[in-house]
Amino acid sequence: MIAASAAANPFIVDADQVFVLLRDWLVGFLPAALRPAAGAVLGVIAIVCVFPGLFALTTVFERKGLGRMQNRLGPNRVGPFGFFQPIADGIKSLTKEDIVPLRANAVVHFLAPLVLVATVFMGFAVLPMGRNMVLVDMDAGLLFFFAMGAATELSIFMAGWSSRNKYSLLGAMRAVAQMISYEVVLLLSSVSVVMISGSLSLSKIVAAQDQYSGVFPHWYIFTPWGLAGFLVFAIAATAETNRSPFDLPEGESELVAGYHIEYSGFKFALFFLGEYLAMFSISGLGTTLFLGGWSAPFSFLAWVPSWIWFFGKVMLFIFVFIWMRGTLPRLRQDQLMNFAWKFVLPFTLLNLVVTALWRFMGPGWSRWIVCSLILLAAYVVMGRLEMRSDHFGRRSYRYAE
Amino acid sequence: MSAIFYLLAVITLAGGLATVLLKQLVHCALAATVAFAGLALLFLQLDAQFAGFAQILVYIGAVAILIVFAILLTHGSHMPKDGVFSRSWALGLVIAAGVFAILGWAVLAGISAVPRQNAPPSATVRDIGEALVGRYVLPLEIVALLLTAATIGAVVVAMHEKASPR
Amino acid sequence: MLGDGILKGLAETAKNFFLSYVSRERLTTVEYPEHRIPTAENARVFPFLVYDGPDWLAGMRCVACQICEKECPPKCIYIEKSSDKKPDYVGKQQFYPARFDIDISVCMSCQICVEVCPFEAIKMDTQFELATDDRFGGLLEDRRKLARSNEYYHSIHPAEAAEVDARLAEEKAKVEARAKAAAKAAASPAPAAATESAPPAKTEGGS
Numbered sequence: 147m148i149a150a151s152a153a154a155n156p157f158i159v160d161a162d163q164v165f166v167l168l169r170d171w172l173v174g175f176l177p178a179a180l181r182p183a184a185g186a187v188l189g190v191i192a193i194v195c196v197f198p199g200l201f202a203l204t205t206v207f208e209r210k211g212l213g214r215m216q217n218r219l220g221p222n223r224v225g226p227f228g229f230f231q232p233i234a235d236g237i238k239s240l241t242k243e244d245i246v247p248l249r250a251n252a253v254v255h256f257l258a259p260l261v262l263v264a265t266v267f268m269g270f271a272v273l274p275m276g277r278n279m280v281l282v283d284m285d286a287g288l289l290f291f292f293a294m295g296a297a298t299e300l301s302i303f304m305a306g307w308s309s310r311n312k313y314s315l316l317g318a319m320r321a322v323a324q325m326i327s328y329e330v331v332l333l334l335s336s337v338s339v340v341m342i343s344g345s346l347s348l349s350k351i352v353a354a355q356d357q358y359s360g361v362f363p364h365w366y367i368f369t370p371w372g373l374a375g376f377l378v379f380a381i382a383a384t385a386e387t388n389r390s391p392f393d394l395p396e397g398e399s400e401l402v403a404g405y406h407i408e409y410s411g412f413k414f415a416l417f418f419l420g421e422y423l424a425m426f427s428i429s430g431l432g433t434t435l436f437l438g439g440w441s442a443p444f445s446f447l448a449w450v451p452s453w454i455w456f457f458g459k460v461m462l463f464i465f466v467f468i469w470m471r472g473t474l475p476r477l478r479q480d481q482l483m484n485f486a487w488k489f490v491l492p493f494t495l496l497n498l499v500v501t502a503l504w505r506f507m508g509p510g511w512s513r514w515i516v517c518s519l520i521l522l523a524a525y526v527v528m529g530r531l532e533m534r535s536d537h538f539g540r541r542s543y544r545y546a547e
Numbered sequence: 548m549s550a551i552f553y554l555l556a557v558i559t560l561a562g563g564l565a566t567v568l569l570k571q572l573v574h575c576a577l578a579a580t581v582a583f584a585g586l587a588l589l590f591l592q593l594d595a596q597f598a599g600f601a602q603i604l605v606y607i608g609a610v611a612i613l614i615v616f617a618i619l620l621t622h623g624s625h626m627p628k629d630g631v632f633s634r635s636w637a638l639g640l641v642i643a644a645g646v647f648a649i650l651g652w653a654v655l656a657g658i659s660a661v662p663r664q665n666a667p668p669s670a671t672v673r674d675i676g677e678a679l680v681g682r683y684v685l686p687l688e689i690v691a692l693l694l695t696a697a698t699i700g701a702v703v704v705a706m707h708e709k710a711s712p713r
Numbered sequence: 714m715l716g717d718g719i720l721k722g723l724a725e726t727a728k729n730f731f732l733s734y735v736s737r738e739r740l741t742t743v744e745y746p747e748h749r750i751p752t753a754e755n756a757r758v759f760p761f762l763v764y765d766g767p768d769w770l771a772g773m774r775c776v777a778c779q780i781c782e783k784e785c786p787p788k789c790i791y792i793e794k795s796s797d798k799k800p801d802y803v804g805k806q807q808f809y810p811a812r813f814d815i816d817i818s819v820c821m822s823c824q825i826c827v828e829v830c831p832f833e834a835i836k837m838d839t840q841f842e843l844a845t846d847d848r849f850g851g852l853l854e855d856r857r858k859l860a861r862s863n864e865y866y867h868s869i870h871p872a873e874a875a876e877v878d879a880r881l882a883e884e885k886a887k888v889e890a891r892a893k894a895a896a897k898a899a900a901s902p903a904p905a906a907a908t909e910s911a912p913p914a915k916t917e918g919g920s
Contacts, residue, residue, distance in 0.1 A: 211730065214729065214730045214733045214734070215726040215727075215729050215730045216729065217729055217733050217739045217740055217741050217742075218733075218740065218741065218742050219740060219742065219744070251571075254574075254577065284596060285596055285671055285672055286596040286597050286600055286672050289596075289597065289600040289601070289604065289672075290596075290600050292600075292604055292608075293587075293600040293601075293603035293604045293607075293608065294603075295608075296603065296604050296607055296608020296609070297603065297607050297608065299608060299612055300577075300580060300607060300608075300611055300612065300615075303612065303615055304577065307573055307615075307619075315619075319616075319619070322612055322615075322616070326609070326612060329608070346672050469723060469726060469727070469730075470723075472726045472730075473719070473722040473723050473725070473726045474719065474722060525715070526714060528715075529714055529715025529716070530715075532715055
């Protein structure tokens with residue numbers, strides 16, 4: 147379908163492939179031996195420029211959006227409608243004094259933000275951001291993404307431990323415990339997509355969703371297991387990026403700022419950047435796995451450039467993140483862990499079984515009904531169990547020896 | 548052997564050496580992570596994507612964190628006063644040399660046993676998956692059983708502690 | 714069912730988000746430097762010294778009795794008594810403060826100085842924009858900076874100022890009556906002295 151329209155109109159192809167063509171044109175000036183390396187470098191430069199830019203924009207939108215949700219105006223002083231605010235913030239964090247606590251472990255303290263930002267950036271390498279727009283099309287792209295996500299945990303621990311501050315250490319322990327718990331869920335909810343598409347390569351997963359029945363796309367979110375998987379994935383992604391309501395690691399009411407409490411100036415800005423980049427990359431992964439990546443939501447909209455769809459969906463994800471932050475209060479540590487291990491994880495495991503069922507029942511209406519009913523019944527029953535009133539009794543404490 | 552291999556080898560060895568030589572335990576754990584990362588990169592350099600990423604995911608994402616948690620929760624991050632080096636280091640040296648000799652012998656013997664191929668063997672994720680649920684399904688199931696037993700054991704240990712209030 | 718509370722909350726914030734663009738009444742904040750909410754009458758920030766009439770030094774009610782200096786919990790008031798005297802609002806000769814400083818970086822706005830002042834000379838201001846680029850001298854206010862007219866007092870705390878004026882007028886009338894009685898008792902030579910002391914306090918009668 148896309149091929150037919152593309153053949154009809156070369157302009158649409160150009161708009162879709164504008165970045166690929168630009169890269170090829172720029173690389174064309176170099177001798178043939180250097181071209182692959184130069185192309186990769188250009189891709190890296192593009193990622194390193196685009197996502198921090200998006201980060202700057204998101205900070206303004208987030209503050210304005212949160213303000214509106216609380217019936218305030220939000221920042222509107224710097225530049226038109228306050229949109230130069232991130233520039234002011236950037237200058238401020240660059241000129242601030244860089245303070246390292248006297249008894250901090252200076253080397254680890256210095257390395258932690260760098261490791262965080264570097265590993266988060268690496269996750270972008272395998273995300274297909276448009277047709278033919280993936281930096282490294284790996285056979286095991288999904289695995290690579292999760293491997294990089296796992297490495298960020300260590301950097302958070304490094305930050306918390308090296309600061310020699312009880313609050314930052316507590317924040318880091320919370321963050322690591324939370325991220326490990328929810329990473330299990332994140333992985334398992336992605337496995338159902340792998341089971342159906344039969345590939346760990348993210349570009350192949352998108353290609354499998356880039357088909358249409360009539361005008362409707364074959365996105366995985368439009369299947370029972372996909373919807374359940376997507377919701378679980380979204381919950382785990384929120385926890386994985388330490389966003390509200392799962393922002394206990396930086397619970398300012400009890401931990402001041404969590405693991406980055408002893409960071410100031412540009413190192414703090416790097417943590418801030420890393421946090422938002424992690425949000426973008428996990429949103430990109432969610433988009434790729436469940437929302438069809440760069441494919442258009444309706445077949446008649448396929449002429450819109452694919453990268454617009456990808457970034458549009460990522461920003462939609464970000465908006466939901468902000469919306470959640472403006473709505474929900476923070477969880478308590480025991481609630482967080484109970485939710486992960488007693489509700490989300492069993493549900494995800496069930497979803498895996500349902501996905502297998504979906505796979506082996508073959509096409510037809512029966513699998514829609516069976517899978518939906520199983521998931522719905524499980525949700526209702528587990529929800530009831532979770533909301534039993536004896537959950538709200540006296541809390542018992544256990545202290546470490 | 549390319550320059551990249553030697554660079555990665557140096558990183559891995561340096562990480563490993565730092566793991567045993569550094570005095571602060573958390574530093575040792577972080578140095579071990581560097582060694583893990585070096586190993587993962589070596590796997591990747593051999594075109595074994597799955598093994599490389601699994602190495603990062605499991606060793607850096609889980610094992611390193613586990614070690615770090617163990618150190619912090621057992622007051623291990625404090626330096627012992629009388630040094631961290633065992634007095635029976637000579638015995639350790641002998642054991643290490645013995646293990647190294649056996650491993651080296653196995654590797655050298657293995658090289659002559661396997662016929663030399665010109666094309667590097669390809670092990671895609673699909674091949675690994677098919678091998679796991681095909682030829683090696685029994686070992687896989689045994690490992691799964693073992694892990695389940697370990698999980699149940701962990702739960703039982705935790706339950707026992709809760710059942711006896713202080 | 715599990716999750717319906719979350720949906721309800723999301724609907725509420727979404728409503729706030731969109732309606733805040735439609736109706737300005739929803740916005741609970743004002744754009745501060747351009748628009749400001751008038752300060753409440755009972756607002757209090759830092760103390761100031763009240764004076765009557767056009768001349769701040771001549772009309773200053775403070776008699777440098779130093780009660781406020783002694784009572785001030787954080788000890789932020791510094792007073793030096795004058796060597797000469799000037800007439801107060803009833804015409805009686807009183808000391809006046811040669812130096813009256815309040816360190817507003819120390820002041821905690823407790824209003825105890827106002828409560829203890831027997832001369833209605835020190836009152837609380839509502840002016841809160843006191844930022845300065847000189848953190849040592851700029852926050853130490855001297856008697857010139859502290860002096861504000863009675864009219865200004867009326868403009869910020871009208872009810873309280875009227876009450877104070879009534880009380881002062883009553884006291885002054887009492888003093889004048891007593892003086893008149895004393896003059897009458899002292900028979901003929903006295904009236905000149907009584908009338909002489911009256912004019913300086915004339916300007917006060919705002920009531």
